[in-house]
Amino acid sequence: MDIDTNLLATAERLFDQDGFHATGMGRLVEESGLSSRTVYKHVGSKNALMARVLAARGDRFFAHADFTSTRALFDSVALWARREGARGCLFFRLRAETGGAVPEIEAAVAAYHAQLHARLAALVRQETGAADPTLTDQLLALFEGATTAATYRGPAVIEAAGACAVHLIERGRSS
Template sequence: MDIDTQLLTTAERLFDQDGFNATGMGRLVRETRLSSRTVYKHVGSKNALVARVLAERQRRFFAHTDFSSVEALFDSLKRWHADNDGARGCLFFRLRAETGGQIAEIEAAVAAYQQQLHVRIGELVAREAGVPDETRADQILALFEGATTAATYRGEAVIDAAAACARQLINQRGAV
């Protein structure tokens, strides 16, 4: 494993398990067994590192997630959750909440993730409902994000429940 991959993998695990504030650069140095000089040379700063971690997480999430249908979307979420990447809820929202929107790098990463998710769900709705529908897309987005969080304490059954609601929304005729 190259140094960048080692740093990003370790940092993501630490940010995901313990949060932004509890994950200091000293801890990253200890966990990776690299020198602090090497770590800072490769990541620059903690804020730059978290931005890179979130960008990589976003890339993996969208490569993993199937937006071909409502069923495929929620099945993807179940697989993501089962693989433990999603078992603690959405890392983007947790880091934003923890930092109170005060770190520009996290804000930018969350905005990029949210925008991409919104666009992809909007495209799914237009394709499946046969017409673009911003309200319906927002409803399915809310179901998806809610299921992401609720699955952490209710289990995967809540993802199935959200998928059933999303299917009902898609099947409705006319504007909702």
């Protein structure tokens, strides 16, 4: 495993498990097995590292998520939660923890949410034949709510939200 891959994987695991503030650079250095000089040379700062972690996680998520249909999307998100753990959205958790005060995290969170919204809007157009901002927001709310509820109800709640989303899409087709 190369230095960047090791560093990002270790940082993602620690930030996801313990949060941004509770994960110090000393612990990251220790658990990655790299020197502090090497870590800082590759990332510059904790904020920059967190932004890279979020970008990489977003890339992994969007590579995994199946936007070919509403059912496929929610099924793929349920599978993600089973594989990755149902701890809620890392983007939301870090945004909440930092209160919007870390520009690097804010930019990464905004980029993720813009991409998610755009993909949901495209999915709505594909499945209903028309743009529908309200339906897009309804799918977004189901998606985000299910991801959060999975933290205490388990990934099956994502499948339940998916059934609701499919119903909304079917209603959108007939309108």
